[in-house]
Amino acid sequence: MLAFEVKLGTRGYLSLRNTDNGVRDLDYDIIVAGGGPAGMTAAIYSGRAGWKTVLFDPMGGGGQAGTTDMVYNYPGFPDGVSGPELMELMANQARAFGVKIEYEEVQKVVHSDADAGFKVDVGHEVHGARAVIYASGTLPRKLGVPGEEKYLAKGISFCATCDGALFRDKVVAVVGGGDSALTEAVFLTKFAKEVLLIHRRDEFRAGLATVKRVETNPKIKMLLSSVVESVRGEEVLTGVSVRDLKTGETRDLDVQGLFLYVGWSPNVEPVRHLVETDEYGYVITNEDMSTKTPGLFVAGDVRRKPLRQITTAVGDGATAAWSAEKYLLERG
Ligand SMILES: Cc1cc2nc3c(=O)[nH]c(=O)nc-3n(C[C@H](O)[C@H](O)[C@H](O)COP(=O)(O)OP(=O)(O)OC[C@H]3O[C@@H](n4cnc5c(N)ncnc54)[C@H](O)[C@@H]3O)c2cc1C
Numbered sequence: 001m002l003a004f005e006v007k008l009g010t011r012g013y014l015s016l017r018n019t020d021n022g023v024r025d026l027d028y029d030i031i032v033a034g035g036g037p038a039g040m041t042a043a044i045y046s047g048r049a050g051w052k053t054v055l056f057d058p059m060g061g062g063g064q065a066g067t068t069d070m071v072y073n074y075p076g077f078p079d080g081v082s083g084p085e086l087m088e089l090m091a092n093q094a095r096a097f098g099v100k101i102e103y104e105e106v107q108k109v110v111h112s113d114a115d116a117g118f119k120v121d122v123g124h125e126v127h128g129a130r131a132v133i134y135a136s137g138t139l140p141r142k143l144g145v146p147g148e149e150k151y152l153a154k155g156i157s158f159c160a161t162c163d164g165a166l167f168r169d170k171v172v173a174v175v176g177g178g179d180s181a182l183t184e185a186v187f188l189t190k191f192a193k194e195v196l197l198i199h200r201r202d203e204f205r206a207g208l209a210t211v212k213r214v215e216t217n218p219k220i221k222m223l224l225s226s227v228v229e230s231v232r233g234e235e236v237l238t239g240v241s242v243r244d245l246k247t248g249e250t251r252d253l254d255v256q257g258l259f260l261y262v263g264w265s266p267n268v269e270p271v272r273h274l275v276e277t278d279e280y281g282y283v284i285t286n287e288d289m290s291t292k293t294p295g296l297f298v299a300g301d302v303r304r305k306p307l308r309q310i311t312t313a314v315g316d317g318a319t320a321a322w323s324a325e326k327y328l329l330e331r332g
Helices: 037-048 083-096 160-167 179-188 208-215 269-274 310-331
Strands: 004-008 014-018 027-033 053-056 100-102 108-113 117-121 126-134 138-140 171-175 194-198 220-223 226-233 237-244 250-254 257-260 264-266 296-298
Touching: 027 037, 027 117, 027 310, 037 053, 037 083, 037 126, 037 310, 083 100, 108 269, 126 269, 126 310, 160 179, 160 257, 171 179, 171 250, 179 194, 179 208, 179 257, 194 226, 237 257, 269 296, 296 310
Parallel strands: 027 053, 027 126, 053 100, 126 296, 171 194, 171 257, 194 220
Antiparallel strands: 004 014, 108 117, 117 126, 138 264, 226 237, 237 250
């Protein structure tokens, strides 16, 4: 069993020491939760400014950007940049500025009191922080149709970059009508012999250039004004039932892969009690990324904002780190 000794740290904040295995210091100036572009940027700025910083991410970082095959709209890369490569560059930059990156999932952030700062629980140990930057991004939404739970990871995927190659010469379906759905549908044509693009409306909510790439791709077949009603299979997924919303007709289609891009839910549970959220669950922050809890800053897709992109996540991360530094300096 873990035991902790609580001491007053050198800068007047709580120091938690695991007394079971001796002297390990679990204190940080800044703890960053989440290693997508927002968290990585916050860590780069915090580390570079000399704050003792750790970044926790159960995947070790990368975020959604790290699962994107190619990014064509990040400044400085006119021919595009691979998402995993971009995120690896950010992680290396953070490490070069002294940031520790650890494979941990933040379970709960507790604001102990105004002077002590925060306790950040990662499940098997608790860390102390004077300020926390929370940048956990969003989780993909499911369809909520019969059969879906059974075939998650057995044909149903949220990541074409991760799983697309498993469907070489097979028929796959992509559900959604935004930029992510369309971009990934095009990506999947590298492997699949046919990609069915199923969208509930009769027009897309994506950039014109992306729509054009879809419309001109001979491997993509569009099923507009259509919804998936159920999925079926045996050991793995073998098909979907699709209803045409205009005619009411339902068709059974044979597909071996189903990629879902129907929206995202903010991942706020560890800080829910410390922040305000909007009607969709996104964290409401001030312009400087501060929240109603002093010392807790929230950055990236998890917060309420008009545009969720790598560029805006990077901007949020920089602002959050700047604000955290200001907060720490003001407190002495
Ligand atoms: C398929 C797809 C294609 C995209 N293409 C583009 C594009 O071309 N250009 C563009 O600009 N944007 C693109 N985006 C959007 C872009 O990826 C996101 O806006 C951006 O990654 C958001 O960054 P973030 O750091 O806020 O969150 P994320 O990238 O989602 O990162 C959040 C991180 O937090 C971690 N995490 C979650 N919970 C916890 C926890 N409790 N404790 C610790 N860590 C936690 C996660 O593991 C994850 O690594 C795309 C997104 C998708 C899904």
